[in-house]
Amino acid sequence: MTEHTNNKPNILHLENVTMQFGGVVAVNGLSLDVNEGEIVALIGPNGAGKTTAFNCVTGIYEPTYGQVQFQEETIFSNMPKGKMRKMYAGSVHPRTVPIVKNTPDAITQKGIARTFQNIRLFGQLSVFDNVLIAKHMRAKQNVFSATLRLNHKEEERMRSETMALLEEQNLAHLKDEIASSLPYGLQRRLEIARALATEPKLLLLDEPAAGMNPQETQDLTDFIKQIRESYHLTVFMIEHHMDLVMQISDRIYVLDFGKLIAHGTPEEIQNNEKVIEAYLGVSDDAED
Amino acid sequence: MKNTKNNRTIKYKLYSLGALLVTLLILGFLQVNSSQYSYQISILERSAIYAVVAVSMNLLTGFTGLFSLGQAGFMAIGAYIVAILTIPVEQRASVYYVNGISPAIANLQCPFWLALIIAGLVAAGIAALMGIPVLRLKSDYLAIATLGFSEIIRAVIAAPQLDRITNGSYGLKSIPGFPNLFVAFGLCALCILLMVLLINSSYGRVFKAIREDEIAAQAMGLNLFRYKQMAFIISSFFTGIGGGLLAMFMRSIDSKTFSINLTYDILLIVVLGGIGSITGSVLGAFLVTAGREWLRFFDNPLYIGGIQIPLFRSGFRMVVFSILLMVVVLFYSRGIMGNNEFSWAGLGRLVKGIPDRFTKKKQKGDNTL
Numbered sequence: 001m002t003e004h005t006n007n008k009p010n011i012l013h014l015e016n017v018t019m020q021f022g023g024v025v026a027v028n029g030l031s032l033d034v035n036e037g038e039i040v041a042l043i044g045p046n047g048a049g050k051t052t053a054f055n056c057v058t059g060i061y062e063p064t065y066g067q068v069q070f071q072e073e074t075i076f077s078n079m080p081k082g083k084m085r086k087m088y089a090g091s092v093h094p095r096t097v098p099i100v101k102n103t104p105d106a107i108t109q110k111g112i113a114r115t116f117q118n119i120r121l122f123g124q125l126s127v128f129d130n131v132l133i134a135k136h137m138r139a140k141q142n143v144f145s146a147t148l149r150l151n152h153k154e155e156e157r158m159r160s161e162t163m164a165l166l167e168e169q170n171l172a173h174l175k176d177e178i179a180s181s182l183p184y185g186l187q188r189r190l191e192i193a194r195a196l197a198t199e200p201k202l203l204l205l206d207e208p209a210a211g212m213n214p215q216e217t218q219d220l221t222d223f224i225k226q227i228r229e230s231y232h233l234t235v236f237m238i239e240h241h242m243d244l245v246m247q248i249s250d251r252i253y254v255l256d257f258g259k260l261i262a263h264g265t266p267e268e269i270q271n272n273e274k275v276i277e278a279y280l281g282v283s284d285d286a287e288d
Numbered sequence: 289m290k291n292t293k294n295n296r297t298i299k300y301k302l303y304s305l306g307a308l309l310v311t312l313l314i315l316g317f318l319q320v321n322s323s324q325y326s327y328q329i330s331i332l333e334r335s336a337i338y339a340v341v342a343v344s345m346n347l348l349t350g351f352t353g354l355f356s357l358g359q360a361g362f363m364a365i366g367a368y369i370v371a372i373l374t375i376p377v378e379q380r381a382s383v384y385y386v387n388g389i390s391p392a393i394a395n396l397q398c399p400f401w402l403a404l405i406i407a408g409l410v411a412a413g414i415a416a417l418m419g420i421p422v423l424r425l426k427s428d429y430l431a432i433a434t435l436g437f438s439e440i441i442r443a444v445i446a447a448p449q450l451d452r453i454t455n456g457s458y459g460l461k462s463i464p465g466f467p468n469l470f471v472a473f474g475l476c477a478l479c480i481l482l483m484v485l486l487i488n489s490s491y492g493r494v495f496k497a498i499r500e501d502e503i504a505a506q507a508m509g510l511n512l513f514r515y516k517q518m519a520f521i522i523s524s525f526f527t528g529i530g531g532g533l534l535a536m537f538m539r540s541i542d543s544k545t546f547s548i549n550l551t552y553d554i555l556l557i558v559v560l561g562g563i564g565s566i567t568g569s570v571l572g573a574f575l576v577t578a579g580r581e582w583l584r585f586f587d588n589p590l591y592i593g594g595i596q597i598p599l600f601r602s603g604f605r606m607v608v609f610s611i612l613l614m615v616v617v618l619f620y621s622r623g624i625m626g627n628n629e630f631s632w633a634g635l636g637r638l639v640k641g642i643p644d645r646f647t648k649k650k651q652k653g654d655n656t657l
Contacts, residue, residue: 060503108509120507122500124627125493133497136490137509143518146489147482155490198509 008035010072011202011234012057012112017066018090019052019258020080026052028258029066029092034202039228039235041245043269044255045278050238051117053255054204058114059104065094070110070202074100091259109137113200115191117207117238123180127171127190130179132162134197162197168230169193185216189223196231203227205237209244217241221248246270254278300632312470319469329469330537331581332574336476337533339573342557343483343566344526350564350627351487352519353499354423355431359554361438362524364445364546365414366407366531371460371541372396372453373403379462383455390452400464404475404532411528412521419517438551446543459542463535475533479526484566486522495519560616562623567630572623583609 012034019027027049034040042050055061056076057068064084068076077100080088088094102110122130135158141151149155166172171193174182179190188208195203208224209217221244228235239245245252246266254262254269256278262269269275318325318332341359348354377397380389398406422433445454454460466472486492494515497505506512535541553576561572583605590600616624628634 058507060506103511104503104506105509105511108507114507116504116507120501120504122497122504124500125496129493129496132490133493133505133510134508136494139490141490143486143491143522146491147486149485149489151490158490194508 008037010034011036011070012236013067013069014053014057015067015069016090016092017053017056017063017068017076018092019049019056019061020064020084020088020090023087023089025089025258027056027063027255028090030255030258030260032253032260032263034234034236036234037228037232038250039224039237039248041249041252042236042238042255043240043242043245043252044261048255049258050255051206052258054114054206054238057107058112058204059102059107062101064088065090065092067097067100070107070112073110074098075102075107075110076100105137108198108200111199111201112204113195113198113202114204115188115195115206115208117210119184119187119191121179121187121191121194123178125179126175127177127179127182128162128166128175130190131165131194131197132158134194135162137198165193165197169196184211188212188220192223192227196227200233202234202236205235205239207238207240209239209241212241217244220244224248296633303632315469315473322469331578333466333469333472333537334534335574335577336473337530337537338554338557338577339570340476340479340533341527341530341554342561342569342573343480344523344530345554346558346561346563346566346569347483347487347495347526348519348523349558350562350569351492351499352495352516354516354519355427356434356520356523357431357548357551357555358418358434358438358524359527360546360548360550361434361441362411362415362527363531363534363550364438364441364543365411366404366528367535367541367546368445368454368460369407369410369528370400370403370532370535371463373398373406374400374464374536375460375462376464383460383462384452386458387451387456393453400536404529407532408525408529411531412525415521415524416517419520423513423516423520435548435551438546439548442543442546445546454543457542459540459545460535461540463539463541465539466536472533472537475529479529480566480570483522483526487566491515491518556613560613560623562625562627564627565623565625565629567628568623568625571625575624579612580605580609 010033012032014030014032017027017030018025030049030053032040032042042053044050052061056063056066059076063076063078065079065088066076067074067078077097079094079097079099122133125133139151139154139158141154145151146155163172163175166175169189169192171186171190174186179187182190192203192205192208205224209220212220224235224237225248227233249266252263252266252269253260254272254275256274261274261278262272264272318329322329341363345356345359348356372393373396375383375397377395380394383389418434418437422430422437425433444450446457448456450456487495494505494510497508497510498512498515498519502512505515531546534545538545557572557576558569559572560576561568561570586600586605586608587602588600590597
């Protein structure tokens with residue numbers, strides 16, 4: 001069902017990713033692919049394990065079992081160890097795999113940026129500084145050159161790039177505002193701008209339209225399309241606003257109770273019985 | 289518009305230059321009359337040294353969000369290194385008169401500036417080793433771990449096994465003091481200036497980002513452990529130098545000098561000045577150190593009409609001091625400066641605001657009448 005994208009190179013590949021907390025399997029044998037230049041959505045009812053899946057990709061969690069590849073490079077590979085070997089309750093039987101781990105900062109450096117479901121800005125810092133901090137990672141300087149101001153060219157470059165980015169995102173007039181004082185919609189936009197400042201190839205958006213009204217959601221839809229074009233990005237997002245998801249996604253994956261229950265184009269998903277069932281809980285209601 | 293802005297920056301630069309000149313003049317005056325003003329000079333010097341340590345603690349607590357209570361330990365390391373490296377060789381026999389001196393250090397002597405740098409580097413090196421296990425802890429746990437470390441350092445220094453190096457519980461004396469006031473205040477100013485430059489650099493922004501949100505900082509590609517370690521090492525470096533300066537100021541030290549009370553003094557300065565404000569820490573250092581001395585009045589017996597007021601006796605000073613502190617913390621919970629820094633514009637606003645405040649109050653009074 002994804003023939004039309006097969007010619008594009010793969011950017012993110014998840015294979016049997018399983019995340020188990022104690023006895024709870026939050027993500028169960030999730031396999032999916034995101035190809036370069038696509039907008040792919042991950043949807044599912046609350047508690048389906050969508051954010052956990054994101055956290056497994058960005059290194060906040062270490063998957064209990066499974067592998068994650070970014071641009072053909074394995075960034076996570078793990079199998080149950082110690083106590084978890086007995087407790088493991090994932091549906092995929094674990095094979096022996098080499099162990100690969102990365103910290104969240106290493107993942108960002110490889111080119112995966114993300115936003116958070118509950119906005120995580122540097123609240124007490126200015127809008128400008130919020131974006132400027134993202135530039136630090138790729139700057140050529142050390143603590144001595146920075147303290148003695150020998151890096152002023154690099155610092156100027158970081159500042160001018162930050163200013164250019166803020167202008168593109170229509171945030172330039174707010175650059176001296178304290179981030180936490182911005183209205184909600186702008187905070188979301190600032191968080192995306194900050195993620196873009198890390199110069200990512202893949203952008204993970206965790207519910208970017210949460211708490212937005214229909215007009216703001218429409219603006220965000222256009223915005224996501226526009227940044228994909230201008231930054232040559234691949235976008236992988238979690239979202240509940242179905243009109244947004246259906247409008248811009250090339251493909252959709254549906255997760256329920258940690259398991260993938262469907263994937264395909266927006267049209268295919270809209271007509272998928274399992275998806276409708278998961279969202280409306282048809283069989284449960286019938287039993288009542 | 290731009291022109292007036294430029295004029296204003298020039299004006300503020302002139303103000304700063306003027307303030308610097310006035311400070312130098314005052315220092316020159318005190319230097320010339322140093323014997324007459326030795327009491328005032330000693331208060332000012334102690335304040336300046338505490339300011340260095342307070343700013344370095346603020347770098348860690350206020351800017352990186354790591355609550356550490358190991359200051360006294362790192363100061364002790366710095367102080368003992370400076371003492372051991374600078375006590376004149378010919379006087380060492382009389383300093384180590386009880387147990388004798390270890391031959392390894394008997395003839396080891398270097399100029400005070402080199403000793404200070406070595407003191408800072410050793411403190412930083414120990415911080416680097418200690419940071420590996422300790423910086424994985426958060427908030428209160430980190431404070432307890434560093435507090436424990438600081439007490440261990442003190443115990444090690446006082447240990448009889450090290451008698452021939454640290455002179456155990458007898459302490460070290462005959463440490464050469466500062467050659468003049470300009471050196472003392474210049475060194476303190478240099479340390480603080482370096483920390484200010486660091487905090488306003490790209491690395492300072494990273495520290496603040498970690499303070500604000502660790503998970504978001506990681507998502508910006510910043511390795512938490514690396515930058516926490518960096519902040520810890522730099523802070524300890526300057527704390528070590530601060531300890532060295534304190535040794536030069538006091539001219540005789542022993543392990544009791546670096547008890548936990550010293551850390552609390554520094555913490556007090558940081559909290560009082562404002563967590564996250566360098567100006568606040570400097571201001572706090574001078575206020576707390578000088579305040580203690582001003583309040584000596586309360587320690588002397590007071591007679592009114594031939595009757596002795598019972599509260600006025602030695603020790604009462606600290607009661608008054610503690611009450612003042614409680615008042616400050618209750619009414620200015622964010623400290624004197626909050627997390628703002630000094631600027632001439634800010635001072636201008638403050639001065640202009642004072643008459644306004646009075647007139648407003650008056651108007652209010654008029655209305656009610």
